[in-house]
Amino acid sequence: MNLMMKVLRYEIHNSIRSKWVILYTFFFFLLGYTLFSLSSDVNKAYISLMNIVLIVIPLVSLIFGAIYLYSSREFIEMMLSQPIDRKSLFTGIYFGTSIPLAAGYLIGIVTPFLIFGKVKEQTEGLMFLVLIGIALTFVFTAISFLITVLQDDKAKGLGLIILIWLIFSVIYDGIMLFVVYYFEEYPLEKVMIALSVINPIDLGRILFLMKFNISALMGYTGAVFQSFFGSTLGVLLSAIGLLLWIAVPLFFSTKIFRKKDF
Amino acid sequence: MKFSFSILLLIILCSSINFSETIIVSKSGKVKSISAALNLANDGDEILIEEGTYEEGNIIVKKSVKIRGKGFPVIDGKGDGEVFTVLADDVLIEGFIIKNSGISYLEENAGVRLEEVRNCTVTNNRFINNFFAVYLAKTANCLISNNHIEGIKKRETNSGNGIHLWYCKNITVEKNTILNHRDGIYFEFVRHGKIENNFSKGNLRYGLHFMFSDSCEYRKNTFELNGAGVAVMYTKNVLMEENIFKLNWGPASYGILLKEISDSEISNNLFEENSIGIYMEGCSRITIEQNDFVKNGWALKLMANSMGNYFYENNFVANSFDLSTNSRQNFNTFERNYWANYSGYDLDKDGYGDVPFRPVTMFSMMVEDQPTSLILLNSLFIKILDVAESIVPAITPKALTDPKPKMSSYN
Amino acid sequence: MIEIKNLNKKFGKNHVLKTISLSIVSGKVTAVVGPNGSGKTTLIKSVLGLVNQTDGEILVDGENTKGNFSYRNKIGYMPQAAKYPDNLTTNELLSLVKDLRANGDSRSKELIESFNLKSELEKPFKNLSGGTKQKVSVLISFAFNPQIYFLDEPTAGLDPISSSYFKDLVAKEKENKKTIVLTSHIMGEIQEIADEIVFLLEGEIKYKGTISSLLEHKKETKLERAIAELMSGVEK
DSSP, X not given: XXXXXXXXXXXXXXXXXXXXXXXXXXXXXXXXXXXXXXXXXXXXXXXXXXXXXXXXXXXXXXXXXXXXXXXXXXXXXXXXXXXXXXXXXXXXHHHHHHHHHHHHHHXXXXXXXXXXXXXXXXXXXXXXXXXXXXXXHHHHHHHHHHHHXXXXXXXXXXXXXXXXXXXXXXXXHHXXXXXXXXXXXXXXXXXXXXXXXXXHHHHHHHHHHHHHSHHHHTSHHHHHHHHHHTSHHHHHHHHHHHHHHHHHHHHHHHHHHHTOOO | OHHHHHHHHHHHHHHHHHSOOEEXXXXXXXXXXXXXXXXXXXXXXXXXEOSSEEOOOOEEEOSOOEEEESSOOEEEOTTSXXXXXXXXXSOEEESOEEEOOOOOSSSOOEEEEEESOBSXXXXXXXXXXXXXXXXXXXXXSOEEESOEEEOOOOOGGGOOXXXXXXXXXXXXXXXXXXXXXXXSEEEEXXXXXXXXXXXXXXXXXXSEEEESOOSOEEESOEEESOSSEEEEEEEESOEEESOEEEOOOSTTOEEEEEEEEEEEEEESOEEESOSEEEEEESOEEEEEESOEEEXXXXXXXXXXXXXXXXXXXXXXXXXXXXXXXXXXXXXXXXXXXXXXXXXXXXXXXXXXXXXXXXXXXXXXXHHHHOGGGGGGTTOHHHHHHHHHHHHSOSSSOTTOOBXXXXXXXXX | XXXXXXXXXXXXXXXXXXXXXXXXXXXXXXXXXXXXXSSHHHHHHHHHTSSOOSEEEEEETTEEOTTOOGGGGGEEEEOSSOOOOTTXXXXXXXXXXXXXXXXXXXXXXXXXXXXXXXXXTTSBGGGXXXXXXXXXXXXXXXXXXXXXXXXXXXTTTOOHHHHHHHHHHHHHHHHTTOEEEEEOSOHHHHHHHOSEEEEEETTEEEEEEEHHHHHHHHTOSOHHHHHHHHHHHHHO
């Protein structure tokens, strides 16, 4: 753990100065700024922000994580010739990649709120945006690391990454819609809830909907969803779902990393 | 004949001038109950009730008297029958706290009932925990104003309506606050009612509920947090303007539910954060103009059997769905509305988009068909489908467009 | 002192090291030579723990390397063409390694001066030239005064002055009774610095002994020729 913290510190130093992280931060800043200055309605700005967050964060976390890990190969070799165990090194690099991304997002998204003086009145909404964004960052960096340790070929790995992103953000929902139509005679509310807890992007989207599109969701079906996701159990299961999406890929990628030859 | 008529007139005048008395009711005075005062009173007299609690129900008013409370005396019906039953014209009831009319499954017991009367006024009272608060039957030309009406929220079956009108004409209901009843305001077979500046909140069923009540006007009322919003049915010539409908949430909750309404006008209202802003079924020739639809689940739900309705110059902002319908046809007109979801352009700078807007999305049709798919709201996959559909409409009604979507919102 | 007993390494079906047994003594410079793909780097990486052995045993100063990482405190490793994170500076990297290692960077001052690295210490790696990066690599591996050195193509990219300083450094460490293992493509360089030679071919040790006895045996004065003969001799 101690060794991990040491690696983490240096990785953060490195990533924070990366022009990509700075660009990423600036992107969210610009996004928030334009949305707030263009649209008079805060809610509209929120929904647009969230839509972009749900697309961009998984994609960037996946790609950035993979590129970073692929390009750190020599550095990892150098580090592994030092007295450090592989688990500490790997988790150190993981957090050293995901924390700067999460921090970049946090700064980028909070600054426009500060500039427009909206932090106080929008505390809850902002908290949702921030927490969901950060959770997705950790989830998709973990998935990205798993793919990267499984696939040594950089080109194939990046291809796989794009595929994974498509699956999570588009194809999965297509399958859900298919399920809805194919099994239309059955009561599907619980199945749909289960399916959406499984996909972290869907989970983030729905948690956000619960906050901002509550009126639409109060129809009969919506009320069923609301009563789950609004309950303590629902929040708990959602949180566990997200944590598992961080822990499981991280566990397996660490396992693979420990057996890897460099 | 002429002579005797003028004598009669004189007598009437004299009696009203000379013999109009004020009877004072107080706990310590000569007259200790309202019923006793009513026995003593003649038409045109005033009964003034001093401060205190009067535990008497079933007060039957058969004479045209003005009954006034001083310092809000409490009239407690003790949960048995009605508190005031008015059977005479020209009665005024003012300044009371009227409590505890009896809950009954057979009779609609009210705090104040006006039965087959004219020119009565119920004003400036507080109604607490009555089964029905104010009940008007076969009555005309009355005013119900400035009353604060509060029920104790129970189940629908043992809760009555706040202001209930049945077979009435020319009634004005204004500046009342109605909380926690079954229906806040209920009209059945009413003509020429005027409902203005009322506040109806937290009622178990509808904030306002009327049917078969033609030619009524609803102005500047606020209906919020009612179990099912506002429902109006089987009526024509309704005018609803400058009302606020908000926070009516639930599986069957509406800003307004319009069923079989025709030749009416709904304008300058605000619909905010309702599950459904306006739900229209079997409606025709309704003009819906200059309303604001903000943050509703569905701003409008338009069922197939509605036609000839005209929607123009409304603002649609931040609704999950602006419009949904179960039909692929369209017999209604949309024009010059502001749709926040519109992403077209205005090259000729006339303030209206050059490309028509399609307010019905593919996803809204899907949700109509398979409600469970609602869980995919805002998903990227759904967005892709919606964009594809808007380019080549296959499921959504082709003819349902706003050909002149406003580029910026109306104030 | 490094002892390797019956070391095997397979990458899938590819048998890269075939039952290698070898002991490398301290106080001498041992060169591992062989054609590309003969297993030199894999052998070094096995000792470092970068490559997991299929079977066999590796002891560093009597300590088994398997599942162990603290023994690397004793090792200084200079990889072939080192690459470091773009945005880190030499100073940061040095303090990172210092953080990880038990013993301090007692020699870094001297090395920084000799290599003229002072002005480069605060620059991020992406702004450093290839030669400078190589010097940093020397710095990282020598600064902590380890007992054992693994130097993979150490002089590639070094300018002549740095290169000769480096050779002096190696000689000094040899006198300090350190264990030094190096690989190089430049046979002249090996002949200049190394005492022992391990010749690998297709994963097997084909020759092990002192350079002088190899030369004597092959009746050559240049190591390059002796090695060439060794290779062709084996092929025949």
